[in-house]
Amino acid sequence: MTSTTHPGEPHRGDLAGRLNWLRAGVLGANDGIVSVASLVVGVAGATTDSAPLLAAGVAGLVGGAISMALGEYVSVSSQRDSQQALIEKERGELAADPATELDELTGIYEAKGLRPETARLVAEELTAHDPLTAHLEAELGITEDHIVSPWAAAGSSALAFALGALLPLLAILLPPPEVRVQVAFAVVLVALALTGFISARIGGNPAIRPTIRVVIGGALALGVTFGIGTLLGTSGVA
Numbered sequence: 001m002t003s004t005t006h007p008g009e010p011h012r013g014d015l016a017g018r019l020n021w022l023r024a025g026v027l028g029a030n031d032g033i034v035s036v037a038s039l040v041v042g043v044a045g046a047t048t049d050s051a052p053l054l055a056a057g058v059a060g061l062v063g064g065a066i067s068m069a070l071g072e073y074v075s076v077s078s079q080r081d082s083q084q085a086l087i088e089k090e091r092g093e094l095a096a097d098p099a100t101e102l103d104e105l106t107g108i109y110e111a112k113g114l115r116p117e118t119a120r121l122v123a124e125e126l127t128a129h130d131p132l133t134a135h136l137e138a139e140l141g142i143t144e145d146h147i148v149s150p151w152a153a154a155g156s157s158a159l160a161f162a163l164g165a166l167l168p169l170l171a172i173l174l175p176p177p178e179v180r181v182q183v184a185f186a187v188v189l190v191a192l193a194l195t196g197f198i199s200a201r202i203g204g205n206p207a208i209r210p211t212i213r214v215v216i217g218g219a220l221a222l223g224v225t226f227g228i229g230t231l232l233g234t235s236g237v238a
Contacts, residue, residue, distance in 0.1 A: 045227065
């Protein structure tokens, strides 16, 4: 049969999942940028010496990446356990009462708009091919092949955060001391604008308003932490 797909249209069942992972990566990088930028700029408000800036930046990068990884691992592990429990439940129902499950699958396709006889035919053919997959996709929107991996989620989250965090760390350390803060501000705000734009486009939304929100939020975080660092530096506390 000749394919009727249009060029450039990725007709893949896992496209939504891939886009969600990509968007999560962008947001993880955004978190790394804001977190470490706020930290090093706050320290730079008190001192522009390289040693404390490096120590604070590396500590923020490593600690943040580990925290992101642990949080993602726990969250995705819970999701994976729930998915596996649903799969085993469906497997048991199919083994115990296949006729009722076939009727249930028929009803699902009828509810989607198919005529009863067409819905029955679709349900029977899908059941003959792979009953478990047919029910998992129709009832739960999952498949055995696409169960989330907590290790992959933790690793990608940590990597995205670390890559984002590396940018403000380099931006504060590489320039001469007298312009470190200004360069860091500029680099971070440009990076936030980029992540805001990419995140909005991945989600299929207009990019201007989300990008402005991200930039304003980042500028506010930088301004507040720099002000606190400056206050502590001038007061002699730090």
